[in-house]
Amino acid sequence: MIAPAGRVDRIAAALLADGLILRGGFNFAPGEAPTTGASARSVLLVGQAGAAPWPHFLRWREKQLGTIANPLDTWSREVIGAVAETFGARVVSPSDKPYLPFQQWAMRAEGLRPSPLGILMHPRYGLWHAYRGALLFEDEIAFPEQGEAVHLCDACVGKPCLKSCPVDAYSSQGFAYQSCLAHVRGADGEPCRSGGCLDRNACPYGTDYRYPREVQAFHMAAFAGL
Structure with a gap:
């Protein structure tokens, strides 16, 4: 069964009230859907562009009592979960275990x-976006055909994103997690702690959506366990 016309637009409007946006979706092939929980036939990804959810998150956080281990994940699941309940969906998050293939x-x-x-x-x-969760539905959704987006990295000759990190954490060999973590936590890591990843900030694309320093500092603190 195909989902009623207009439902996706209503979901998008409900999410936008908290600064979140729909990031596309697709119908699962037989046997492809997550096997945990109820059955699923389609998925809508939920995320953000720039720091639009930040003011909504801060207002929510101010009302919480005590310490929350992963406040942004908790807020995201609460907001997306409310939308899921309204529209008859099941919510899943990137932090759920076993991990689901959100990047794929x-x-x-x-x-x-x-x-x-x-x-x-x-x-x-550019690099200033994220995925905060997904809505799983038991029916199909009529999605427009999706082609491959323009990949800006192909036109970027200088690759400044690989030349700004003080410890060369990113290279063709992958991400040197331990080197990055030690630097961020160390005496010389203040620029990264307060202003975010220097490699990410060096990227010339999507700068209108760059996260403010306080948002980058929040994410860096979460990464480094500070």
Whole structure:
């Protein structure tokens, strides 16, 4: 059964109230859907462009009592979960275990490819976007045909994203997680702690959507366990 026309637009409007946006979706092939929980036939990815959800998240956080281990994940699941309940969907998150293939879903839904930093490169948002969850439905959705998006990294000759990190954490060999972590936590890591990843900030694309310093500092603190 195909989902009623207009439902996706109503879902998008409900998410936008908290600064979140739909990031595309697709119908699962037989045997492809997640096997945990109820059955699923289609998926809608939910995420953000730039820091639009940040003010909504801060207002929610101010009302919470006590310490929350992963507040942004908790807020995201709460907001997306409310939308899921309204529209008869099941919500899943990137942090759920066993981990679901969110990056593969995103590449399929939006036709994106990874940047040298591993973050998917978006033709409009650059590296300043994220996926916060997904809505799983038991019926099919009529999606428009999705082609491959323009991959801006192909036209970037200088690759400044690979030349700005003080410890060369990103290279053709992948991400040197431990080197990055030690630097961020160390005496020389203040620029990264307060302003975010220097390699990511060096990317020339999507700068209108770059996260403010406080948002980048929040994510860096979460990464480094500070």
